Amino acid sequence: MREFPLEKGPFLKANNKTSKMMFHLLIALFPIIIFSFYKNGIIPYNKGVTDIKGLFLPLIVIIVPTLTSFVTEMIYAQFFLHVDALKYVKSSFSIFPGLFLGLIMPLNTPLSMLILGALVATLIGKMLFGGFGNNIFNPALVGRLFIITAYAITFGKYIYHNSYELDTITSATPLTNASVIEGIGSYDTLVKPYGNFSNFFVGMIPGSVGETSALLCLVAFIYLTITKTIKWRIPTFYILTVFIMSFIIGAFNDLERTYSLFQILSGGLMFGAVFMATDPVTSPTTPIGQVLYGLCLGLLTVIFRHLTPYPEGVLTSILTMNMLVFIIDKIGVKARFNYKKSIPYFAIIIILIVSLSCYIGLEYRKNNAVEIDSNYEIYSKTIENDTVTYMVGQKGYSSVLKAKIVIKNNKVITYEVLEQNDSYYSKVEDSNYIDQLIKNQDSLENFDTIAGATFTSNGLKKLLINTLNDYKNNKNEEIKGNIDINKDYEVLEKNNDGINYNYVVTHKSFSGTTKLSITISNYAITNITVLETNDSYYQKVVDNDYINYLINNQSNLENIDTITGATYTSNAIKQAVLKTIEEYKGDLNE
């Protein structure tokens, strides 16, 4: 008889190891880091637009938070967990929160911000939950969310290197660009400013340090799937959902192929889907759960991109879904025994996907039809016989472009920029763009913008288009004669009881006259009532609750906005109220 030790089986073990999986992840990230160095460092350096620091900036932005995470975790392990720090970090894969954080930040994020972000990512995102394997939220995204909220900075303001427009170095990311376009946009407005789709695919577009190359993300996805490192279902269904939803949205606006491609190739979607959404610790473990997770992520991303003011939605979607992983896994467990149990959930998600796509698509179509440009504003409009003089403004790249445009007999005769603070305006001046615009005023829609000053030149073009539209829409009613508020204002009645002063006034409005009753007590307007009006735009004033807006902002009346689309009418009311206050002051002095 011979004795043997006891041990728990099984006695065969697969030779896969967590550390091996993490190594595969690093290998997959390597080309992305190299590409980032090439695109954000080498190209600008070779073109002479940046110095030696700028050459290595992309690497610095990646390495600094990586090291921060590593050191933070060592210190935390040594002094708070009281364990052997070296041994601890060996199995806790401490560099990843910082590494990923660096890759998803804009290039010129201040280093202090990166360090703080990595600290938060590691400490709050990971260690406070109990370290590797126990965190609920993706640590890198927690770090980025912290930076966004703590510094209250929108990333649109950051510099992104754009290889296509290298002479300008900086420009907005495609998604930021898309977010200021009214309606859905077109190939010309979405893609053309960045060259063509192959730039999107290769990654030669502005964006975060490591996020731009869809091609390298795809290569990484294939590599990680073959090596069985990531949960491939999540990125597949995530990207597919975004594609399908954008396709439907696009289909409502005759732009299905362009728009769906644009959506999946823009922003952090590819990188987020392949690397962030598949973070094993914070994603579902059940296969059906992973499919459901991917669908929900796609749905949320499309919602965030289209129905919130923020251009990007990947970060928010993943963090939101991180919270729901345990519920999704519960569904996943039940569905494995009986797939029918998951059908209601899939049905709900698919109905949401289809109906929301249709809703968003229709909304955009409406916007396209109405073509109200919220970035455009008419400050004043003076009509003299057959000549209309506009004082108008349009958002450019970094400021509002204010201009005087004179239109006579359907022809633009003057286009003069009075005020601007756009950094690229000089480019516009150099190329006589405004003269070109006046020359081509009949075919403005198809007129090219200036490469290297896309936003500014596009703004100037839009300014003219919008003004011409206003001219054409209002021409028939308007060109009757000069309307001057000062001249046409008249006090019909006034009475007071010592405290309350009541005025009944008339003033010339856009079309016809408006009769107002205004009550002022102790320097404060207490009531404004419109007694009579025959202005066709008056309904807009009511729709916008403009009268109450005036009362609520009476302390700053001179500077408050007029209503876009009823500028003249609302401005006339405002001016009438201002005149009445003058009248009241005069009465008090007597």
Added chain:
Amino acid sequence: MVTGLKLIGKKYMSLKNKVQEYLNPEYVYIPLVVGNDTNISVFVKKGDYVYKGSILGKKQGNFSIPILSSVSGTIIDFQEKYYLNGKKIKCIIIQNDFKELTENKINIKDDMNKFSKKDFIERLKDNGIIGMGGAGFPTYAKYDTDKTIKTLLVNAVECEPYITADYSLILEHAEQILECINTILKINKIKECYIAIKKNNSKLINTFNLYIGTYPNIKICEVKNIYPMGWEKNVVKEVLKKDYDKLPIEVGTIVNNVSTIYAIYEALKNNQPLIDRIITITGEGLQKPINIKVKIGTLVSEIIERFNKYKDNKDLLFVAGGPMMGTTIPTDDLVVTPNLNCVLVIPKPKISPSIECLRCGKCVKFCPAKLAPVLIKDNCNNIDILKTYEVNRCIECGLCSYICPSKINVREYVRLAKQNIGKVDK
């Protein structure tokens, strides 16, 4: 789809040596157990003389079945020996008189085809035929059903690494196995039979093909070379594309291990009870891995001493069963039972320390019982959640522990969860 994983077979080890026989041990130790049931009434006492095939005791309760002597000789004592589940079980020690005397019934050649279904069931019961794949469930009980049996599925998959007991048996007795299947089909009015064999075992397939021409109702079905392909549910799913909840008879199917079929052959043809079987004794810790035909009740220590010999390696593990589902036994005092198909002696594997679970989901992906081991592990003390996770479906195949990249022995957590659920149920 059947879930599982391709494992390194290591089957060549025991196949390079010829099948041996050791049918005359001096003592046999017949354990008083059937499956995991030790509720056995004993009919003999110390000093009794027993014939080969004499009834020593009987499993009580449902599916009762006799326990038979594998040699003729004298009962000298009762003693506890290790059973394949790692527990010590009371055994009847019989001193072999090497006369192989029988109680007058063995070796009467029978015309196998004359049996009625009732006779057939009686024959199986009297000869103590139990499942030889591992569970040790009385075989007659499977056939003793009112439901229509549409298909007989003969399980020759033998998917666990190292084990080649069924393989050797088929090479030797393919003709008899086919003859027996044909008889079973006729007696039970079963229309068809599939023999499930892993597709890489072309040698077995060829062997069957030599004889199968005369049996149009028997078909070979090649199945994927994955583990645990041989699990009843998997093999039914793979061959018949059918799912069932608890027993294969729900889909009109009976599944028998190929060794069991051969035992049935011996019982029908020669009226010989289940008193011997082929087992694989293999592993890197032995000088000569072999398949060997031995008497039920033989001590494994004795076989290894005679045929295999340990290697001069101090740190060896002694495993009853295969490398995935087997159990370590503290000594080599293990008795051969009908459901013991393998003894594995391997160097003690290097223990790689487990690290925190990274929730990669591989254990979920590969679990053949469609469980979520990682979630069971997280909640192994939370009974309410465990109930919804249907922990008892676990067949303890060990794939979750095998695949875990963090080297966590996930199966142990699932076992703990099963125990916790079991406590509540009681």
